Structures are given as structure tokens and as C-alpha cells.
Amino acid sequence: MTAPRIHVPDKAKTLSWELKDGTIELALHHPPCNEIGMVMLADLEQFVAALRAAEGNARALIVYSRQDAGFSAGADLRELYAASLGLTPAERVAGARAFLERIHAVLNAMDASPLTTIAAVHGVTFGGGFELALACDLIIADKMTRFCFPELRLGLVPGFGGIPRLRRDAGNAVVRDLLLTGRSFNATKAMAAGIVSQVAAEGEALAVARATAAQANKFDPTTSAAAKRFLKPIPREELRREIDLFCELFERTAVMEGLRKFVENTGTHPYLP
Numbered sequence: 001m002t003a004p005r006i007h008v009p010d011k012a013k014t015l016s017w018e019l020k021d022g023t024i025e026l027a028l029h030h031p032p033c034n035e036i037g038m039v040m041l042a043d044l045e046q047f048v049a050a051l052r053a054a055e056g057n058a059r060a061l062i063v064y065s066r067q068d069a070g071f072s073a074g075a076d077l078r079e080l081y082a083a084s085l086g087l088t089p090a091e092r093v094a095g096a097r098a099f100l101e102r103i104h105a106v107l108n109a110m111d112a113s114p115l116t117t118i119a120a121v122h123g124v125t126f127g128g129g130f131e132l133a134l135a136c137d138l139i140i141a142d143k144m145t146r147f148c149f150p151e152l153r154l155g156l157v158p159g160f161g162g163i164p165r166l167r168r169d170a171g172n173a174v175v176r177d178l179l180l181t182g183r184s185f186n187a188t189k190a191m192a193a194g195i196v197s198q199v200a201a202e203g204e205a206l207a208v209a210r211a212t213a214a215q216a217n218k219f220d221p222t223t224s225a226a227a228k229r230f231l232k233p234i235p236r237e238e239l240r241r242e243i244d245l246f247c248e249l250f251e252r253t254a255v256m257e258g259l260r261k262f263v264e265n266t267g268t269h270p271y272l273p
Contacts (some may be wrong), residue, residue: 014040017047023060023213024051024115033069036128036160037076041102048109055114059221060213063110063136064120064206071121071145072129075160081259089251096159096250100243103128103160107135111165111234114225116216120209121145122202126184131160134169137228138197140212141187142205147195148184154258159246164238170194 014030026047028034036044051061065071084092110117119133122142130147133139151158157179166175174193178185190196200208216224249255 012043012046014043015047017050019054019058021214022058022217023062023210024054024058026061026063027066028064028072029066031067032073033067033124034065034072034129035076035079036072036074036103036132037079038099040076041099041106044106045102048106051109051113051115058115059217059224061110061113061115061117061136062120062206062209062213063117063132064209065122068123070123070129071119071125072132073124074127074129074131074150077154077259078263081256081263084256084259089253092256093247093251097243097247100159100246104239104243107132107161108234108236108239111135111232114221114228116213116224116228118209118212120205122205126150127158127162128160131158131162131165134162134165134195137232138212139190139195140198140200140205140209141190141196142202143187143199144202145187145190145196145205146184147178147186147190148182149178150182152179152182154262155252155255156249156258157242157246159242161239161242163242164235166195167238168232168235 014034015026015028017024017026028040030040034040080096083095087095116138117136118138118140119136120140121129121133122145125133125141125145126148127150130149149158149162157163163175163179166178170193174195177183185193185195187196187199191199198208198212
């Protein structure tokens with residue numbers, strides 16, 4: 001299948017999007033693995049503004065990655081560590097809270113969009129990248145995908161809405177397993193747990209997502225949007241409490257030590273033990 005031409009907005013550096021045949025395709029292309037820092041956050045905010053303007057002309061949204069390493073490795077921890085050096089605990093927490101409030105606004109907007117939203121994922125889908133996928137209605141995973149919440153290794157919890165959204169989709173046993181062990185799930189296990197809706201052959205997640213979007217686009221958009229609101233309530237109170245918990249933990253010196261060890265790790269996969 002020939003990939004469509006990708007429109008790159010004037011100010012966007014880490015992602016791009018295009019509306020084609022009733023589906024908006026959002027491509028993430030920030031090396032090495034779509035780490036979400038200040039630049040990507042600003043680009044995502046620009047995309048959400050464009051999404052609201054385009055919703056009348058579209059029925060589905062696909063989010064995917066153009067990076068070979070995977071969908072997204074999550075928050076840009078190196079940027080977070082560098083920005084936190086030399087700050088008081090209170091200053092670190094204030095900066096973290098401001099970032100989290102902004103990324104939650106982005107993901108809540110995607111979560112609440114009347115469009116049928118699909119994350120086509122492959123490879124590394126960790127932390128904030130996993131949380132981005134969970135904001136979508138459907139996750140279609142390449143069979144080589146790995147899902148993980150590595151935050152406890154840093155002395156933190158997921159901060160982009162991962163706990164409430166995962167609890168919305170999966171049983172508490174699955175949530176506790178991913179969160180408290182820090183180990184990863186492959187696509188097959190994630191599908192069995194109810195996190196993934198379809199597993200695709202290696203390299204085929206985007207093609208399957210496009211076929212799924214075409215099927216969803218056959219239905220009346222008002223009906224689809226109403227069904228989505230009924231099926232997928234946004235756990236706003238839990239999301240607010242998650243920000244508070246993250247900030248409470250982020251104040252501790254143990255977190256800075258965990259971030260330092262991560263930044264200084266020269267291994268191929270610093271996100272894994």
C-alpha cells in the first residue's frame with residue numbers, strides 16, 4: 001500500500017498530519033523514539049487545535065510512528081533531568097505539574113474527540129507512549145510491540161493518565177502487574193488482557209489501522225460519537241489525582257537519583273532492567 005503524502009505544518013518539528021478519505025493520519029517522527037518533551041508537547045497542542053477544526057470533515061484518526069524503534073519511548077527523561085538540575089524541590093514540582101497539566105489537556109482532547117481514534121503501534125510503546133495509545137479508542141499492534149510502564153524504576157508513577165485509562169480498559173490484576181513489576185507485555189498478551197483490539201503481522205499495523213478506519217467511516221458519525229461517549233467515559237477525577245500523586249513523588253531526591261542513573265546508562269535499552 002502506498003503511503004499518503006504527509007503534510008508538515010510550518011511550526012511542527014516532531015510530527016505531521018494529513019486528512020485523506022475521511023481519516024486524519026498523525027505521524028510521529030521525532031528521533032530516536034518519539035520521546036515526549038517540550039517540543040513534541042507544543043506540536044501535539046498544535047495538532048489538537050487543528051483536530052478540533054477538522055472534525056467536521058473527518059470520521060477517524062490514526063496515530064502512528066515513522067521511527068523504526070517503535071511508537072514512543074514516553075517522556076523525554078533526559079530533558080526532564082536537565083531541566084530539574086539546580087532547582088529546589090518546589091520548583092521541580094511546579095515545572096512538572098505545568099507540563100502534566102498541558103499533556104493531560106492534549107490527551108483528554110484526543111480521548112474526547114468524536115472521531116474513532118486508532119493507535120497503530122509497533123516496537124517500543126512505553127510510559128508516555130503507552131499512555132498516548134491508551135487515549136485512543138482502539139490499539140492495533142504489530143506482533144513485535146512491547147508495552148511497559150517503567151516509571152517505578154525511577155521512583156515515580158505514570159503521569160500522562162496511564163493508570164486511570166488502563167483501569168478503564170483492563171482488569172485491576174493486569175494494571176497491578178504492569179505497574180508494580182515494570183515488566184513488559186507483548187502484543188499477544190496485551191490483546192488477551194483487553195488492551196489491544198487487533199494484532200497485525202510485523203510492519204502491518206498501519207495498514208490494518210487504515211482498513212479499520214475505512215470500516216468505521218461507513219457509519220453515521222453522530223451515532224458513532226454517541227456510542228463512544230457511552231462506552232468510553234473519561235475518568236477525569238482519577239486523572240487529576242494521578243497528577244497530584246506524580247508531583248508528590250517527584251519532590252523526593254530519590255527520583256532525581258533515578259533520573260541520573262537513567263541518563264548515565266549507556267546500555268542499548270536503558271528503559272529495561
